Amino acid sequence: MKFRYSLEVLAVLAIVAFCALFLFIQSAVPGAEFAGSDNVGSNLIGELSGRSLESFTPLVPQWEPPSGEIEACLFALQAAIGGILVGGVFGYWLGQKNKA
Protein backbone atom coordinates (compact mmCIF):
# COMPACT_ATOMS: atom_id res chain seq x y z
CA MET A 1 0.00 0.00 0.00
CA LYS A 2 1.15 3.51 -0.81
CA PHE A 3 2.07 5.72 2.13
CA ARG A 4 -0.93 8.04 2.69
CA TYR A 5 0.77 11.11 4.03
CA SER A 6 3.70 11.48 1.63
CA LEU A 7 2.48 14.91 0.44
CA GLU A 8 2.11 16.18 4.02
CA VAL A 9 5.64 15.02 4.86
CA LEU A 10 6.98 16.66 1.72
CA ALA A 11 5.24 19.97 2.58
CA VAL A 12 6.64 19.98 6.13
CA LEU A 13 10.14 19.19 4.82
CA ALA A 14 9.89 21.99 2.24
CA ILE A 15 8.82 24.52 4.88
CA VAL A 16 11.58 23.41 7.29
CA ALA A 17 14.15 23.64 4.48
CA PHE A 18 12.83 27.10 3.62
CA CYS A 19 13.22 28.30 7.23
CA ALA A 20 16.70 26.74 7.45
CA LEU A 21 17.67 28.52 4.24
CA PHE A 22 16.51 31.84 5.76
CA LEU A 23 18.58 31.31 8.93
CA PHE A 24 21.59 30.30 6.83
CA ILE A 25 21.36 33.37 4.58
CA GLN A 26 20.84 35.62 7.59
CA SER A 27 24.06 34.42 9.22
CA ALA A 28 26.10 33.99 6.01
CA VAL A 29 25.26 37.41 4.55
CA PRO A 30 25.59 39.88 7.43
CA GLY A 31 24.49 42.86 5.31
CA ALA A 32 21.22 41.29 4.16
CA GLU A 33 18.42 43.71 5.01
CA PHE A 34 15.47 41.59 3.85
CA ALA A 35 13.80 44.61 2.31
CA GLY A 36 10.90 43.99 -0.05
CA SER A 37 11.90 43.09 -3.61
CA ASP A 38 9.47 45.83 -4.70
CA ASN A 39 11.68 48.41 -2.96
CA VAL A 40 14.87 46.91 -4.39
CA GLY A 41 13.21 47.07 -7.81
CA SER A 42 12.26 50.72 -7.27
CA ASN A 43 15.88 51.56 -6.41
CA LEU A 44 16.99 49.96 -9.67
CA ILE A 45 14.43 52.05 -11.57
CA GLY A 46 15.97 55.13 -9.96
CA GLU A 47 19.46 54.04 -11.08
CA LEU A 48 18.40 53.19 -14.63
CA SER A 49 16.45 56.38 -15.20
CA GLY A 50 18.97 58.59 -13.40
CA ARG A 51 16.18 60.15 -11.33
CA SER A 52 15.96 60.39 -7.57
CA LEU A 53 13.30 58.22 -5.94
CA GLU A 54 11.56 61.31 -4.57
CA SER A 55 10.90 62.54 -8.11
CA PHE A 56 8.55 59.60 -8.75
CA THR A 57 5.23 61.03 -7.63
CA PRO A 58 1.97 59.10 -7.79
CA LEU A 59 -0.02 59.69 -10.99
CA VAL A 60 -3.22 59.06 -9.05
CA PRO A 61 -3.36 60.48 -5.50
CA GLN A 62 -2.84 57.65 -3.04
CA TRP A 63 -3.67 57.06 0.61
CA GLU A 64 -0.77 55.64 2.56
CA PRO A 65 -1.05 53.79 5.85
CA PRO A 66 0.14 56.31 8.47
CA SER A 67 2.50 53.83 10.15
CA GLY A 68 4.11 50.44 9.71
CA GLU A 69 1.83 49.03 12.41
CA ILE A 70 -1.32 50.08 10.58
CA GLU A 71 0.09 48.62 7.36
CA ALA A 72 0.78 45.34 9.20
CA CYS A 73 -2.78 45.44 10.56
CA LEU A 74 -4.25 45.82 7.08
CA PHE A 75 -2.05 43.04 5.72
CA ALA A 76 -3.22 40.80 8.53
CA LEU A 77 -6.80 41.77 7.65
CA GLN A 78 -6.22 40.67 4.06
CA ALA A 79 -4.88 37.31 5.22
CA ALA A 80 -7.78 36.99 7.67
CA ILE A 81 -10.35 37.48 4.88
CA GLY A 82 -8.65 34.65 2.99
CA GLY A 83 -8.50 32.50 6.12
CA ILE A 84 -12.22 32.97 6.80
CA LEU A 85 -13.07 31.97 3.23
CA VAL A 86 -10.84 28.87 3.29
CA GLY A 87 -11.84 27.71 6.77
CA GLY A 88 -15.51 28.45 6.20
CA VAL A 89 -15.73 26.49 2.98
CA PHE A 90 -13.77 23.48 4.26
CA GLY A 91 -16.08 23.39 7.26
CA TYR A 92 -19.12 23.64 4.99
CA TRP A 93 -17.86 20.75 2.85
CA LEU A 94 -17.01 18.64 5.87
CA GLY A 95 -20.54 19.22 7.22
CA GLN A 96 -22.05 18.21 3.88
CA LYS A 97 -19.92 15.08 3.79
CA ASN A 98 -20.81 14.04 7.33
CA LYS A 99 -24.50 14.60 6.67
CA ALA A 100 -24.48 12.50 3.52
Next chain:
Amino acid sequence: MHIMEGFLPLQWCLVWWIVALPCVIFGIYQLKKILAADREALPLLGVTGGFIFILSSLKLPSVTGSCSHPTGTGLSTISFGPWITAVVCSIVLLFQSLFLAHGGLSVLGANIVSMGIIGPLAGYAIYRVLRDTRADIFLTVFLATAVADMVTYVTTSLQLALAYPAETGGFAGSFILFLGIFAVTQVPLAIVEGIVLALVFKYIIALKPDILIRLKVFSEERILKARGEME
Protein backbone atom coordinates in the same frame (compact mmCIF):
# COMPACT_ATOMS: atom_id res chain seq x y z
CA MET B 1 5.82 41.96 -7.73
CA HIS B 2 3.94 45.21 -7.38
CA ILE B 3 5.04 48.05 -9.54
CA MET B 4 4.73 51.08 -7.26
CA GLU B 5 2.39 53.98 -8.02
CA GLY B 6 4.18 56.61 -10.10
CA PHE B 7 7.01 54.31 -11.17
CA LEU B 8 5.50 53.49 -14.56
CA PRO B 9 5.23 56.22 -17.22
CA LEU B 10 1.69 57.16 -18.21
CA GLN B 11 1.81 55.57 -21.68
CA TRP B 12 2.78 52.19 -20.21
CA CYS B 13 0.05 52.45 -17.57
CA LEU B 14 -2.44 52.91 -20.39
CA VAL B 15 -1.04 50.02 -22.46
CA TRP B 16 -1.35 47.57 -19.55
CA TRP B 17 -4.81 48.82 -18.61
CA ILE B 18 -5.94 48.23 -22.19
CA VAL B 19 -4.54 44.69 -22.06
CA ALA B 20 -6.02 43.94 -18.63
CA LEU B 21 -9.57 45.30 -18.97
CA PRO B 22 -10.96 42.97 -21.67
CA CYS B 23 -9.52 39.94 -19.83
CA VAL B 24 -11.16 40.95 -16.55
CA ILE B 25 -14.48 41.69 -18.25
CA PHE B 26 -14.38 38.31 -20.01
CA GLY B 27 -13.58 36.74 -16.62
CA ILE B 28 -16.65 38.35 -15.01
CA TYR B 29 -18.79 37.04 -17.89
CA GLN B 30 -17.36 33.52 -17.50
CA LEU B 31 -17.84 33.65 -13.74
CA LYS B 32 -21.51 34.57 -14.10
CA LYS B 33 -22.02 31.71 -16.53
CA ILE B 34 -20.37 29.11 -14.28
CA LEU B 35 -22.23 30.26 -11.17
CA ALA B 36 -25.57 30.33 -13.00
CA ALA B 37 -25.00 26.74 -14.11
CA ASP B 38 -23.74 25.39 -10.78
CA ARG B 39 -24.08 27.22 -7.44
CA GLU B 40 -21.83 24.64 -5.80
CA ALA B 41 -18.90 26.16 -7.69
CA LEU B 42 -19.11 29.19 -5.38
CA PRO B 43 -17.50 27.52 -2.33
CA LEU B 44 -14.66 26.25 -4.54
CA LEU B 45 -14.16 29.79 -5.81
CA GLY B 46 -14.08 30.89 -2.15
CA VAL B 47 -11.32 28.44 -1.27
CA THR B 48 -9.17 29.06 -4.34
CA GLY B 49 -9.67 32.83 -4.06
CA GLY B 50 -9.04 32.70 -0.31
CA PHE B 51 -5.57 31.32 -0.97
CA ILE B 52 -4.81 34.24 -3.27
CA PHE B 53 -5.78 36.58 -0.40
CA ILE B 54 -3.66 34.71 2.15
CA LEU B 55 -0.56 33.94 0.12
CA SER B 56 -0.27 37.36 -1.51
CA SER B 57 -0.23 38.99 1.94
CA LEU B 58 2.73 36.91 3.16
CA LYS B 59 6.03 38.59 2.58
CA LEU B 60 8.67 35.96 3.01
CA PRO B 61 12.45 36.31 3.19
CA SER B 62 14.38 34.68 0.41
CA VAL B 63 17.87 33.71 -0.79
CA THR B 64 18.75 37.12 -2.15
CA GLY B 65 18.37 38.75 1.26
CA SER B 66 15.17 40.50 0.23
CA CYS B 67 11.51 39.66 0.77
CA SER B 68 8.77 38.78 -1.64
CA HIS B 69 5.34 37.20 -1.60
CA PRO B 70 3.83 34.17 -3.33
CA THR B 71 0.80 34.76 -5.56
CA GLY B 72 -1.42 31.77 -4.74
CA THR B 73 -3.05 31.88 -8.17
CA GLY B 74 -2.41 28.22 -9.11
CA LEU B 75 -5.51 26.56 -7.60
CA SER B 76 -7.91 29.10 -9.03
CA THR B 77 -6.26 28.83 -12.45
CA ILE B 78 -6.59 25.06 -12.50
CA SER B 79 -10.20 25.06 -11.27
CA PHE B 80 -11.61 28.05 -13.14
CA GLY B 81 -9.07 29.05 -15.80
CA PRO B 82 -6.96 32.19 -16.08
CA TRP B 83 -9.74 34.71 -16.81
CA ILE B 84 -11.69 34.17 -13.60
CA THR B 85 -8.38 34.19 -11.75
CA ALA B 86 -7.79 37.65 -13.22
CA VAL B 87 -11.05 38.83 -11.61
CA VAL B 88 -10.04 37.54 -8.15
CA CYS B 89 -6.56 39.03 -8.50
CA SER B 90 -8.06 42.39 -9.46
CA ILE B 91 -9.97 42.44 -6.16
CA VAL B 92 -6.82 41.63 -4.15
CA LEU B 93 -4.70 44.15 -6.03
CA LEU B 94 -7.39 46.84 -5.67
CA PHE B 95 -7.46 46.22 -1.89
CA GLN B 96 -3.67 46.51 -1.73
CA SER B 97 -3.49 49.67 -3.83
CA LEU B 98 -6.29 51.44 -1.94
CA PHE B 99 -5.36 50.52 1.63
CA LEU B 100 -1.73 49.41 1.66
CA ALA B 101 -0.05 51.73 -0.89
CA HIS B 102 1.20 48.57 -2.59
CA GLY B 103 0.83 49.19 -6.27
CA GLY B 104 -1.62 51.94 -7.19
CA LEU B 105 -4.56 52.79 -9.39
CA SER B 106 -2.51 53.89 -12.41
CA VAL B 107 -0.30 50.77 -12.30
CA LEU B 108 -3.18 48.44 -11.36
CA GLY B 109 -3.53 47.40 -15.01
CA ALA B 110 0.13 46.38 -15.20
CA ASN B 111 -0.08 44.47 -11.92
CA ILE B 112 -3.27 42.66 -13.02
CA VAL B 113 -1.50 41.65 -16.24
CA SER B 114 1.46 40.11 -14.39
CA MET B 115 -0.28 38.46 -11.40
CA GLY B 116 -3.74 37.86 -12.83
CA ILE B 117 -3.22 37.15 -16.52
CA ILE B 118 0.24 36.20 -17.83
CA GLY B 119 1.27 34.18 -14.74
CA PRO B 120 -2.00 32.21 -14.57
CA LEU B 121 -1.98 31.74 -18.38
CA ALA B 122 1.46 30.12 -18.16
CA GLY B 123 0.33 27.90 -15.28
CA TYR B 124 -2.84 27.01 -17.19
CA ALA B 125 -0.77 26.01 -20.24
CA ILE B 126 1.27 23.60 -18.09
CA TYR B 127 -1.92 22.18 -16.58
CA ARG B 128 -3.58 21.68 -19.98
CA VAL B 129 -0.51 19.93 -21.36
CA LEU B 130 -0.18 17.61 -18.36
CA ARG B 131 -3.89 17.04 -17.65
CA ASP B 132 -4.43 14.36 -20.24
CA THR B 133 -1.07 12.66 -19.83
CA ARG B 134 -0.24 10.06 -17.19
CA ALA B 135 1.51 12.67 -15.04
CA ASP B 136 0.50 12.54 -11.37
CA ILE B 137 -2.37 14.92 -10.45
CA PHE B 138 -0.45 16.51 -7.59
CA LEU B 139 2.69 16.92 -9.70
CA THR B 140 0.54 18.74 -12.26
CA VAL B 141 -0.87 21.08 -9.58
CA PHE B 142 2.64 21.68 -8.20
CA LEU B 143 4.11 22.55 -11.59
CA ALA B 144 1.20 24.74 -12.69
CA THR B 145 1.28 26.68 -9.39
CA ALA B 146 5.05 27.14 -9.30
CA VAL B 147 5.14 28.23 -12.95
CA ALA B 148 2.25 30.70 -12.48
CA ASP B 149 4.17 32.23 -9.55
CA MET B 150 7.52 32.44 -11.37
CA VAL B 151 6.09 33.80 -14.62
CA THR B 152 4.28 36.54 -12.68
CA TYR B 153 7.62 37.91 -11.53
CA VAL B 154 9.24 37.43 -14.93
CA THR B 155 6.38 39.50 -16.38
CA THR B 156 6.93 42.27 -13.81
CA SER B 157 10.61 42.33 -14.80
CA LEU B 158 9.60 42.50 -18.46
CA GLN B 159 7.17 45.37 -17.84
CA LEU B 160 9.80 47.38 -15.96
CA ALA B 161 12.50 46.62 -18.55
CA LEU B 162 10.20 47.83 -21.35
CA ALA B 163 9.64 51.11 -19.50
CA TYR B 164 13.25 51.53 -18.35
CA PRO B 165 15.75 50.13 -20.86
CA ALA B 166 19.36 50.34 -19.64
CA GLU B 167 21.78 52.78 -21.29
CA THR B 168 24.15 49.96 -22.09
CA GLY B 169 22.41 46.77 -23.17
CA GLY B 170 19.02 48.42 -23.69
CA PHE B 171 15.91 46.40 -23.00
CA ALA B 172 17.71 43.05 -22.59
CA GLY B 173 20.25 44.57 -20.22
CA SER B 174 17.68 45.93 -17.81
CA PHE B 175 15.47 42.83 -18.19
CA ILE B 176 18.34 40.75 -16.78
CA LEU B 177 18.87 43.25 -13.95
CA PHE B 178 15.19 43.18 -12.97
CA LEU B 179 15.09 39.37 -13.28
CA GLY B 180 18.02 39.26 -10.86
CA ILE B 181 15.91 41.10 -8.30
CA PHE B 182 12.46 39.62 -8.82
CA ALA B 183 12.85 36.15 -10.31
CA VAL B 184 15.81 34.85 -8.29
CA THR B 185 14.13 35.88 -5.03
CA GLN B 186 11.03 34.05 -6.17
CA VAL B 187 12.50 30.59 -6.90
CA PRO B 188 12.31 29.10 -3.37
CA LEU B 189 8.94 30.79 -2.75
CA ALA B 190 7.48 29.31 -5.93
CA ILE B 191 8.63 25.81 -4.96
CA VAL B 192 7.15 26.01 -1.44
CA GLU B 193 3.93 27.53 -2.79
CA GLY B 194 3.61 24.72 -5.34
CA ILE B 195 3.97 22.01 -2.69
CA VAL B 196 1.56 23.69 -0.25
CA LEU B 197 -1.14 24.22 -2.88
CA ALA B 198 -0.76 20.63 -4.12
CA LEU B 199 -1.47 19.58 -0.52
CA VAL B 200 -4.55 21.82 -0.39
CA PHE B 201 -5.73 20.25 -3.65
CA LYS B 202 -5.46 16.86 -1.99
CA TYR B 203 -7.87 18.02 0.74
CA ILE B 204 -10.30 19.39 -1.83
CA ILE B 205 -10.27 15.99 -3.56
CA ALA B 206 -10.85 14.28 -0.21
CA LEU B 207 -13.81 16.49 0.76
CA LYS B 208 -15.51 17.56 -2.45
CA PRO B 209 -14.44 15.48 -5.46
CA ASP B 210 -17.80 15.91 -7.25
CA ILE B 211 -17.35 19.64 -7.88
CA LEU B 212 -13.93 19.01 -9.47
CA ILE B 213 -15.50 16.33 -11.66
CA ARG B 214 -18.41 18.58 -12.69
CA LEU B 215 -16.04 21.42 -13.59
CA LYS B 216 -13.95 18.83 -15.51
CA VAL B 217 -10.77 19.87 -13.67
CA PHE B 218 -9.49 16.31 -14.05
CA SER B 219 -11.30 13.28 -15.45
CA GLU B 220 -13.63 11.46 -13.06
CA GLU B 221 -11.55 8.32 -13.26
CA ARG B 222 -8.34 10.06 -12.19
CA ILE B 223 -9.94 11.99 -9.32
CA LEU B 224 -11.56 8.86 -7.96
CA LYS B 225 -8.27 7.02 -8.29
CA ALA B 226 -6.42 9.75 -6.36
CA ARG B 227 -9.20 9.59 -3.78
CA GLY B 228 -9.01 5.80 -3.55
CA GLU B 229 -5.33 6.03 -2.67
CA MET B 230 -6.16 8.19 0.36
CA GLU B 231 -8.48 5.69 1.94
